[in-house]
Amino acid sequence: MKATQIHKFYSVDLAIRASVVITTDLVKEIQQIHQSFPIATIAMGRLATGALLMASGLAEKQQLSIRIQGEGPLGDLSTDASFESEVRVYCGNPQVILDPIDGKLPVGNAVGKGILTITRFHDSYKHPQISLIEIQSGEIAQDLSYYYQQSHQIPTVVALSVSMSKTGEITGAGGVILELMPGAPVSLIETIERKVEIGQPLSELIISGATPLDLIKEYSHTHELRENPHPYQVKYHCPCSPERVERTLKLLGKASVAEMILKGSCCEVKCQFCGRNYSVSLETLRRLYDELISH
Numbered sequence: 001m002k003a004t005q006i007h008k009f010y011s012v013d014l015a016i017r018a019s020v021v022i023t024t025d026l027v028k029e030i031q032q033i034h035q036s037f038p039i040a041t042i043a044m045g046r047l048a049t050g051a052l053l054m055a056s057g058l059a060e061k062q063q064l065s066i067r068i069q070g071e072g073p074l075g076d077l078s079t080d081a082s083f084e085s086e087v088r089v090y091c092g093n094p095q096v097i098l099d100p101i102d103g104k105l106p107v108g109n110a111v112g113k114g115i116l117t118i119t120r121f122h123d124s125y126k127h128p129q130i131s132l133i134e135i136q137s138g139e140i141a142q143d144l145s146y147y148y149q150q151s152h153q154i155p156t157v158v159a160l161s162v163s164m165s166k167t168g169e170i171t172g173a174g175g176v177i178l179e180l181m182p183g184a185p186v187s188l189i190e191t192i193e194r195k196v197e198i199g200q201p202l203s204e205l206i207i208s209g210a211t212p213l214d215l216i217k218e219y220s221h222t223h224e225l226r227e228n229p230h231p232y233q234v235k236y237h238c239p240c241s242p243e244r245v246e247r248t249l250k251l252l253g254k255a256s257v258a259e260m261i262l263k264g265s266c267c268e269v270k271c272q273f274c275g276r277n278y279s280v281s282l283e284t285l286r287r288l289y290d291e292l293i294s295h
Protein backbone atom coordinates (compact mmCIF):
# COMPACT_ATOMS: atom_id res chain seq x y z
CA MET A 1 0.00 0.00 0.00
CA LYS A 2 1.28 3.47 -0.87
CA ALA A 3 2.07 5.73 2.07
CA THR A 4 -0.88 7.84 3.08
CA GLN A 5 -1.78 9.68 6.24
CA ILE A 6 -4.56 11.59 7.92
CA HIS A 7 -4.40 15.37 7.61
CA LYS A 8 -5.89 17.50 10.35
CA PHE A 9 -6.74 21.16 9.92
CA TYR A 10 -8.29 23.95 11.93
CA SER A 11 -9.62 27.27 10.71
CA VAL A 12 -7.71 30.38 11.74
CA ASP A 13 -10.94 31.82 13.23
CA LEU A 14 -11.05 28.66 15.43
CA ALA A 15 -14.62 27.90 14.29
CA ILE A 16 -13.98 24.45 12.86
CA ARG A 17 -11.57 21.58 12.93
CA ALA A 18 -11.40 19.02 10.19
CA SER A 19 -9.68 15.79 9.35
CA VAL A 20 -9.32 14.22 5.95
CA VAL A 21 -7.82 11.07 4.52
CA ILE A 22 -7.52 9.54 1.09
CA THR A 23 -7.94 5.78 1.39
CA THR A 24 -7.96 4.53 -2.21
CA ASP A 25 -5.12 2.07 -1.57
CA LEU A 26 -6.51 0.98 1.79
CA VAL A 27 -9.88 0.10 0.23
CA LYS A 28 -8.11 -1.85 -2.53
CA GLU A 29 -6.41 -3.85 0.21
CA ILE A 30 -9.72 -4.40 2.03
CA GLN A 31 -11.28 -5.66 -1.21
CA GLN A 32 -8.41 -8.07 -1.69
CA ILE A 33 -8.32 -9.39 1.88
CA HIS A 34 -12.06 -10.02 2.02
CA GLN A 35 -12.57 -10.95 -1.65
CA SER A 36 -15.59 -8.69 -1.31
CA PHE A 37 -18.18 -7.76 -3.92
CA PRO A 38 -18.89 -4.07 -4.62
CA ILE A 39 -21.57 -3.30 -2.03
CA ALA A 40 -19.60 -4.84 0.86
CA THR A 41 -16.39 -3.19 -0.37
CA ILE A 42 -18.11 0.20 -0.32
CA ALA A 43 -19.62 -0.39 3.13
CA MET A 44 -16.33 -1.64 4.62
CA GLY A 45 -14.33 1.11 2.90
CA ARG A 46 -16.61 3.86 4.22
CA LEU A 47 -16.64 2.34 7.70
CA ALA A 48 -12.86 1.90 7.92
CA THR A 49 -12.28 5.42 6.57
CA GLY A 50 -14.74 6.92 9.06
CA ALA A 51 -13.21 4.97 11.96
CA LEU A 52 -9.69 6.12 11.05
CA LEU A 53 -10.78 9.75 11.03
CA MET A 54 -12.66 9.42 14.31
CA ALA A 55 -9.74 7.63 15.98
CA SER A 56 -7.39 10.42 14.92
CA GLY A 57 -9.41 12.71 17.19
CA LEU A 58 -8.64 10.59 20.26
CA ALA A 59 -5.39 10.67 22.21
CA GLU A 60 -2.23 8.59 21.83
CA LYS A 61 -2.69 4.83 22.27
CA GLN A 62 -6.46 5.15 22.30
CA GLN A 63 -8.58 3.00 20.03
CA LEU A 64 -12.15 2.78 18.98
CA SER A 65 -14.37 0.10 17.54
CA ILE A 66 -17.51 0.58 15.51
CA ARG A 67 -19.92 -2.29 15.22
CA ILE A 68 -22.97 -2.13 13.00
CA GLN A 69 -25.58 -4.78 13.67
CA GLY A 70 -28.08 -4.29 10.88
CA GLU A 71 -30.86 -6.53 9.65
CA GLY A 72 -29.77 -6.20 6.03
CA PRO A 73 -28.06 -8.89 3.93
CA LEU A 74 -24.49 -7.70 4.70
CA GLY A 75 -24.83 -8.96 8.28
CA ASP A 76 -22.61 -7.45 10.96
CA LEU A 77 -19.94 -4.92 10.06
CA SER A 78 -17.13 -4.22 12.45
CA THR A 79 -14.00 -2.09 12.51
CA ASP A 80 -11.20 -1.21 14.93
CA ALA A 81 -9.03 1.88 14.47
CA SER A 82 -6.30 3.48 16.54
CA PHE A 83 -5.08 7.05 17.02
CA GLU A 84 -1.89 5.82 15.30
CA SER A 85 -3.91 5.14 12.11
CA GLU A 86 -4.03 1.36 12.19
CA VAL A 87 -7.31 -0.11 11.06
CA ARG A 88 -9.01 -3.43 10.37
CA VAL A 89 -12.53 -4.18 9.22
CA TYR A 90 -14.84 -7.08 8.49
CA CYS A 91 -18.26 -7.78 7.06
CA GLY A 92 -20.44 -10.82 7.82
CA ASN A 93 -21.45 -11.46 4.19
CA PRO A 94 -18.93 -9.79 1.89
CA GLN A 95 -20.31 -11.32 -1.29
CA VAL A 96 -23.84 -9.91 -1.26
CA ILE A 97 -25.23 -8.70 -4.59
CA LEU A 98 -27.98 -6.06 -4.76
CA ASP A 99 -29.17 -4.19 -7.85
CA PRO A 100 -28.38 -0.48 -8.08
CA ILE A 101 -31.19 1.99 -7.37
CA ASP A 102 -30.99 5.17 -9.51
CA GLY A 103 -27.52 4.12 -10.58
CA LYS A 104 -26.22 3.76 -7.02
CA LEU A 105 -25.60 0.64 -4.98
CA PRO A 106 -28.06 0.71 -2.06
CA VAL A 107 -25.59 0.48 0.84
CA GLY A 108 -28.29 1.61 3.30
CA ASN A 109 -30.58 -1.27 2.32
CA ALA A 110 -27.70 -3.72 2.45
CA VAL A 111 -26.92 -2.62 6.03
CA GLY A 112 -30.56 -2.39 7.11
CA LYS A 113 -32.07 -1.13 10.32
CA GLY A 114 -30.45 -1.87 13.65
CA ILE A 115 -27.89 -0.68 16.14
CA LEU A 116 -24.53 1.03 15.77
CA THR A 117 -22.17 0.73 18.72
CA ILE A 118 -19.04 2.80 19.22
CA THR A 119 -16.61 1.63 21.89
CA ARG A 120 -13.56 3.58 23.01
CA PHE A 121 -10.64 1.86 24.70
CA HIS A 122 -7.63 3.14 26.55
CA ASP A 123 -5.16 1.30 28.75
CA SER A 124 -5.93 3.65 31.62
CA TYR A 125 -9.71 3.20 31.40
CA LYS A 126 -11.21 0.81 33.88
CA HIS A 127 -14.04 0.08 31.47
CA PRO A 128 -14.42 0.90 27.80
CA GLN A 129 -16.77 3.78 26.97
CA ILE A 130 -19.72 2.56 24.95
CA SER A 131 -22.24 4.57 22.92
CA LEU A 132 -25.23 3.05 21.18
CA ILE A 133 -27.29 4.70 18.48
CA GLU A 134 -29.99 3.55 16.13
CA ILE A 135 -28.83 3.18 12.53
CA GLN A 136 -30.18 6.18 10.63
CA SER A 137 -29.74 5.52 6.93
CA GLY A 138 -27.14 2.74 6.95
CA GLU A 139 -25.12 4.80 4.46
CA ILE A 140 -22.57 5.15 7.30
CA ALA A 141 -21.43 8.80 6.94
CA GLN A 142 -24.85 10.06 8.04
CA ASP A 143 -24.92 7.54 10.88
CA LEU A 144 -21.56 8.72 12.17
CA SER A 145 -22.55 12.40 12.11
CA TYR A 146 -25.71 11.45 14.00
CA TYR A 147 -23.46 9.79 16.59
CA TYR A 148 -21.45 13.02 17.06
CA GLN A 149 -24.68 14.95 17.42
CA GLN A 150 -26.25 12.51 19.90
CA SER A 151 -23.30 11.44 22.01
CA HIS A 152 -21.15 14.54 22.03
CA GLN A 153 -23.57 17.33 21.07
CA ILE A 154 -21.02 18.41 18.49
CA PRO A 155 -22.44 19.60 15.16
CA THR A 156 -20.44 17.58 12.66
CA VAL A 157 -20.47 16.82 8.96
CA VAL A 158 -19.09 13.46 7.87
CA ALA A 159 -18.54 12.65 4.19
CA LEU A 160 -17.21 9.23 3.16
CA SER A 161 -16.76 7.98 -0.34
CA VAL A 162 -15.67 4.86 -2.19
CA SER A 163 -15.99 4.82 -5.95
CA MET A 164 -15.27 2.03 -8.37
CA SER A 165 -15.24 1.37 -12.08
CA LYS A 166 -17.84 -0.83 -13.79
CA THR A 167 -15.43 -3.74 -13.45
CA GLY A 168 -15.19 -3.26 -9.68
CA GLU A 169 -11.78 -1.60 -9.55
CA ILE A 170 -11.46 1.04 -6.82
CA THR A 171 -10.95 4.42 -8.48
CA GLY A 172 -10.97 6.63 -5.41
CA ALA A 173 -11.84 6.56 -1.73
CA GLY A 174 -11.59 8.89 1.20
CA GLY A 175 -13.35 10.81 3.87
CA VAL A 176 -13.73 14.16 5.57
CA ILE A 177 -14.99 15.07 9.02
CA LEU A 178 -15.70 18.74 9.82
CA GLU A 179 -16.60 19.60 13.40
CA LEU A 180 -17.63 22.84 14.99
CA MET A 181 -15.34 24.00 17.78
CA PRO A 182 -16.82 25.13 21.10
CA GLY A 183 -18.22 28.67 20.86
CA ALA A 184 -18.62 28.63 17.07
CA PRO A 185 -22.06 29.69 15.81
CA VAL A 186 -24.19 26.58 15.32
CA SER A 187 -25.59 27.98 12.06
CA LEU A 188 -22.14 27.50 10.56
CA ILE A 189 -22.75 23.77 10.32
CA GLU A 190 -25.67 24.48 7.97
CA THR A 191 -23.35 26.48 5.73
CA ILE A 192 -20.95 23.52 5.66
CA GLU A 193 -23.74 20.99 5.07
CA ARG A 194 -24.92 23.07 2.12
CA LYS A 195 -21.41 23.21 0.72
CA VAL A 196 -21.14 19.42 0.93
CA GLU A 197 -24.56 19.11 -0.75
CA ILE A 198 -23.98 21.50 -3.63
CA GLY A 199 -20.19 21.21 -3.91
CA GLN A 200 -18.41 18.75 -6.15
CA PRO A 201 -18.91 15.23 -4.75
CA LEU A 202 -16.04 13.95 -2.63
CA SER A 203 -15.53 10.94 -4.92
CA GLU A 204 -15.07 13.17 -8.00
CA LEU A 205 -12.62 15.43 -6.19
CA ILE A 206 -10.54 12.45 -5.06
CA ILE A 207 -10.54 10.85 -8.52
CA SER A 208 -9.45 14.17 -10.04
CA GLY A 209 -6.41 14.16 -7.71
CA ALA A 210 -7.46 16.77 -5.14
CA THR A 211 -5.07 17.13 -2.19
CA PRO A 212 -6.35 16.84 1.40
CA LEU A 213 -6.22 20.64 1.70
CA ASP A 214 -8.25 21.04 -1.53
CA LEU A 215 -10.90 18.73 -0.07
CA ILE A 216 -11.26 20.75 3.12
CA LYS A 217 -11.27 24.04 1.20
CA GLU A 218 -14.15 22.76 -0.92
CA TYR A 219 -16.38 22.30 2.12
CA SER A 220 -15.05 24.74 4.73
CA HIS A 221 -16.58 28.19 5.28
CA THR A 222 -13.09 29.71 5.00
CA HIS A 223 -9.83 29.07 3.17
CA GLU A 224 -7.82 30.34 6.14
CA LEU A 225 -6.71 26.95 7.38
CA ARG A 226 -3.73 25.62 9.29
CA GLU A 227 -2.55 22.04 9.49
CA ASN A 228 -1.97 20.10 12.71
CA PRO A 229 0.49 17.31 11.93
CA HIS A 230 -0.68 13.74 12.48
CA PRO A 231 2.46 11.83 11.53
CA TYR A 232 1.21 8.24 11.25
CA GLN A 233 0.95 6.15 8.13
CA VAL A 234 -2.46 4.60 7.48
CA LYS A 235 -2.07 0.85 7.74
CA TYR A 236 -4.36 -2.17 7.56
CA HIS A 237 -3.26 -3.98 10.65
CA CYS A 238 -4.74 -6.95 12.44
CA PRO A 239 -3.23 -7.76 15.83
CA CYS A 240 -4.45 -11.37 15.82
CA SER A 241 -1.97 -13.97 17.11
CA PRO A 242 -1.93 -17.60 18.29
CA GLU A 243 -2.26 -16.31 21.89
CA ARG A 244 -5.39 -14.32 21.02
CA VAL A 245 -6.88 -17.33 19.26
CA GLU A 246 -6.28 -19.42 22.37
CA ARG A 247 -7.92 -16.77 24.54
CA THR A 248 -10.94 -16.70 22.22
CA LEU A 249 -11.24 -20.49 22.34
CA LYS A 250 -11.17 -20.37 26.12
CA LEU A 251 -14.00 -17.85 26.09
CA LEU A 252 -16.13 -20.47 24.36
CA GLY A 253 -16.04 -22.47 27.58
CA LYS A 254 -14.88 -25.91 28.66
CA ALA A 255 -17.80 -27.80 27.09
CA SER A 256 -16.93 -26.44 23.63
CA VAL A 257 -13.23 -27.11 24.08
CA ALA A 258 -13.99 -30.66 25.28
CA GLU A 259 -16.12 -31.20 22.17
CA MET A 260 -13.19 -30.13 19.94
CA ILE A 261 -10.87 -32.56 21.75
CA LEU A 262 -13.38 -35.40 21.28
CA LYS A 263 -13.36 -34.78 17.53
CA GLY A 264 -9.76 -35.88 17.76
CA SER A 265 -8.24 -33.48 15.24
CA CYS A 266 -6.64 -30.05 15.43
CA CYS A 267 -8.94 -27.06 15.28
CA GLU A 268 -8.72 -24.63 12.33
CA VAL A 269 -9.52 -21.01 13.11
CA LYS A 270 -9.67 -18.28 10.49
CA CYS A 271 -9.39 -14.63 11.54
CA GLN A 272 -12.41 -12.76 10.16
CA PHE A 273 -10.51 -9.48 9.93
CA CYS A 274 -7.41 -10.53 8.01
CA GLY A 275 -8.06 -14.08 6.77
CA ARG A 276 -5.02 -15.54 8.55
CA ASN A 277 -5.45 -19.22 9.42
CA TYR A 278 -4.51 -20.70 12.76
CA SER A 279 -4.23 -24.37 13.44
CA VAL A 280 -4.65 -25.21 17.13
CA SER A 281 -3.18 -28.64 17.89
CA LEU A 282 -4.90 -31.30 19.95
CA GLU A 283 -2.15 -30.87 22.50
CA THR A 284 -2.90 -27.13 22.82
CA LEU A 285 -6.63 -27.85 23.12
CA ARG A 286 -5.91 -30.26 25.99
CA ARG A 287 -3.78 -27.61 27.72
CA LEU A 288 -6.57 -25.02 27.31
CA TYR A 289 -9.06 -27.50 28.75
CA ASP A 290 -6.79 -28.13 31.75
CA GLU A 291 -6.45 -24.38 32.30
CA LEU A 292 -10.23 -24.00 32.15
CA ILE A 293 -11.01 -26.72 34.67
CA SER A 294 -8.29 -25.61 37.08
CA HIS A 295 -10.05 -22.25 37.62
Ligand SMILES: [Zn+2]
Nearest residue numbers: 238240271274
Ligand atom coordinates in the same frame (compact mmCIF):
# COMPACT_ATOMS: atom_id res chain seq x y z
ZN1 LIG B 1 -6.35 -11.22 11.97
